[in-house]
Amino acid sequence: AQKITQTQPGMFVQEKEAVTLDCTYDTSDQSYGLFWYKQPSSGEMIFLIYQGSYDEQNATEGRYSLNFQKARKSANLVISASQLGDSAMYFCAMKSGYALNFGKGTSLLVTP
Amino acid sequence: DSGVTQTPKHLITATGQRVTLRCSPRSGDLSVYWYQQSLDQGLQFLIQYYNGEERAKGNILERFSAQQFPDLHSELNLSSLELGDSALYFCASRPDREVTDTQYFGPGTRLTVL
Numbered sequence: 001a002q003k004i005t006q007t008q009p010g011m012f013v014q015e016k017e018a019v020t021l022d023c024t025y026d027t028s029d030q031s032y033g034l035f036w037y038k039q040p041s042s043g044e045m046i047f048l049i050y051q052g053s054y055d056e057q058n059a060t061e062g063r064y065s066l067n068f069q070k071a072r073k074s075a076n077l078v079i080s081a082s083q084l085g086d087s088a089m090y091f092c093a094m095k096s097g098y099a100l101n102f103g104k105g106t107s108l109l110v111t112p
Numbered sequence: 113d114s115g116v117t118q119t120p121k122h123l124i125t126a127t128g129q130r131v132t133l134r135c136s137p138r139s140g141d142l143s144v145y146w147y148q149q150s151l152d153q154g155l156q157f158l159i160q161y162y163n164g165e166e167r168a169k170g171n172i173l174e175r176f177s178a179q180q181f182p183d184l185h186s187e188l189n190l191s192s193l194e195l196g197d198s199a200l201y202f203c204a205s206r207p208d209r210e211v212t213d214t215q216y217f218g219p220g221t222r223l224t225v226l
Contacts, residue, residue: 033213043200045217095213098168099157
């Protein structure tokens, strides 16, 4: 069975600094996809970035990048130049059959 | 804005009651997914519909049911509600032709069972 592990329940970062949110996964599939979502306090789930297992380059979307290390089965999210609006829960997810299997999330607080 | 709409935004009801949550997917998306987010269970997949047909089932209780209508909107019906059903219920949709299989989530319906 697929499993997503996010070991950091909470993280702090100062505004304008970079922060890395950890995600490790376990799967026996050769082809898979990894996703990161952001959930602000308002509750909605916002798609941030996707990494396919066969993608040769690490995914980037603006200030978000994914540090994908396939051999270590890790897909860490890097947020550069943190902003106060980045304070939120962040979820790592993997496609499992037809659905998404989510980790427990990391709460990020950006301080001035 | 993901383009997925959900109504109502908040719902407060009593144990034993029945409620219906509604979701409209993004324009052109045939797939609709329902997820439940609770404090103890985290985010869990409930059920998926594709173009009106049930495609996959997750941890959905027998008291819960869903359907997708010809106009592609979907409804999640929760009956004989218990306190433990209090949660945030999300609907998501997925474009057919997108290689990444990314799911786009609606704003959620927060259900409180008293």
